[in-house]
Amino acid sequence: MRIMNRIITIILVLISVNLYSQDSIKLKVDSIKQKNNLPESVDTLSVEKTKKKDTIILEFNNELTIPVSKDNLTKVVMVKEKSKVDWLKYLLPIFTLFLGIWVKGIIEKRSDKKKITKSGERWIVELRSLEEPIKKQIRSLEEYAEEHKKEDFKIRNLEVFSSLSGEVFKSLDKNELIKYIELNNKKTDFKEIVKISNNTHGYVSVIEHLNETLKEKFNRYLSGTSEHTTSLSLSLQEFSSALKDYGVELERELNSDPLDDPRYRPIADLYSAQIMPYLIEGNFNPFVLRREFFLPLVNVLAHLRLDPRTKGLATAMTKGLNAIRGIELEKEYMSKNLESIINQYNKQLTGLEELLNKIKK
Numbered sequence: 001m002r003i004m005n006r007i008i009t010i011i012l013v014l015i016s017v018n019l020y021s022q023d024s025i026k027l028k029v030d031s032i033k034q035k036n037n038l039p040e041s042v043d044t045l046s047v048e049k050t051k052k053k054d055t056i057i058l059e060f061n062n063e064l065t066i067p068v069s070k071d072n073l074t075k076v077v078m079v080k081e082k083s084k085v086d087w088l089k090y091l092l093p094i095f096t097l098f099l100g101i102w103v104k105g106i107i108e109k110r111s112d113k114k115k116i117t118k119s120g121e122r123w124i125v126e127l128r129s130l131e132e133p134i135k136k137q138i139r140s141l142e143e144y145a146e147e148h149k150k151e152d153f154k155i156r157n158l159e160v161f162s163s164l165s166g167e168v169f170k171s172l173d174k175n176e177l178i179k180y181i182e183l184n185n186k187k188t189d190f191k192e193i194v195k196i197s198n199n200t201h202g203y204v205s206v207i208e209h210l211n212e213t214l215k216e217k218f219n220r221y222l223s224g225t226s227e228h229t230t231s232l233s234l235s236l237q238e239f240s241s242a243l244k245d246y247g248v249e250l251e252r253e254l255n256s257d258p259l260d261d262p263r264y265r266p267i268a269d270l271y272s273a274q275i276m277p278y279l280i281e282g283n284f285n286p287f288v289l290r291r292e293f294f295l296p297l298v299n300v301l302a303h304l305r306l307d308p309r310t311k312g313l314a315t316a317m318t319k320g321l322n323a324i325r326g327i328e329l330e331k332e333y334m335s336k337n338l339e340s341i342i343n344q345y346n347k348q349l350t351g352l353e354e355l356l357n358k359i360k361k
Helices: 002-036 087-128 131-148 167-171 174-184 190-254 265-274 286-302 308-359
Strands: 049-052 055-057
Touching: 087 174, 087 190, 087 308, 131 308, 174 190, 174 308, 190 265, 190 286, 190 308, 265 286, 286 308
Parallel strands: none
Antiparallel strands: 049 055
């Protein structure tokens, strides 16, 4: 568009020069025509004065009298009309120059308006395109939250929509947005226009923040759960070792297999039923494990609290319960985070249409 403006300016200047040249040529042609149409002799002769020997200045209004002498000398008669100021010749280039500037200004203004409109409409399109991903993200989080409340220990993949990362808005011109808002809100105070612009950028920032927060909270949940799960596994290994040591101590005391001993049999039965099946694959459910193994074990060991040989079992049991409580807290934190993020996404979804109406008002 700038190249086109330069071309138009150059064309206007060339037109001005051409008009001026044609005007000058026309004056010269008129002078020649007057010279060719002069009469060769007339009856009346009027001489004002002689500046040189061979030069005579004549005055004429409607008629011209040319003096004739008989000295057999060749005389050249040059007729020159009294010069008059041709204001059009001087004003036309100036007028053309200002006209070119005015036309150029109009073209640039229209070009800027088109550019602003195009950029503003891009903002509208990108903001409008957030609506569907927000709805999908809300549905996905609600479904995940329902599954997350269950007692099972299956960590599902969380669907996070990359279209809500806000990356596309980083390539858009913020200055063009405020000009577009001003273009659509000509009767609105400029402070209010700035406020609408800030609300738009704030809206985009919230969407970006929610997307980043969702990924961050989920990663923390995975990390925390993994850490507590590792602690639970170590506590079970520690418990297995302590149970062997306790059996050995009882065997020394009884000089026989302690399997039928009432101090050992309840613990061994719990271990065989709830721990042994999952030792190889490790796919145990910590919440079931707490209910079916650790809590009954607490009652058994309570009767043996005065026996120092059960100290290792009690210590491993406590570590296991703490690890499960840690896993449980991670689930609770994640549930609260999901609820909060869903509420904020719902607010953004409700406010989107209102924001668009303000921009296009």
